[in-house]
Amino acid sequence: MHPAFSRAQSLTKLVIGAAIEVHRDKGPGLIESICEWCLACELRSLGIQTTQQAKVEIQYKSQSRQKPLRFDLLVDNCLLIEIKAVDSILPIHKAQLLSYMKLLDVPLGLLINFNVLRLADGISRMILKEADR
Secondary structure, eight states, X not given: OOTTHHHHHHHHHHHHHHHHHHHHHHOSOOOHHHHHHHHHHHHHHTTOOEEOOEEEEEEETTEEEEEEEOOSEEETTXXXXXXXXXXXXXXXXXXXXXXXXXXXXXXXXXXXXXXXXXXXXXXXXXXXXXXXX
């Protein structure tokens, strides 16, 4: 099991609750950057550490380098949140979240689409392969 899986699992409910609060307050139809900022504010108000974008070491074969990664929110260094405001979630959105999770070595991720009438219908949970074993 990934060492951060249990912590990420426990944060999931808090993050979903915070996202529902943002959606309840702001409603659907806003651009992603506003939803991201509001969710970061809500999480910080709950005392939850969040990071937006960071430099990551990318390894390719025998080479490596530091590059900035434009992820939306990393919660307590163990749960990655990718925010969308789209008509529907596409497979590439899930693939993007999984790629970011691999690069950051984060066991759990949430893909949250704020462009829905009921936020629960816009949430997908992703687990890094083998992280829960």
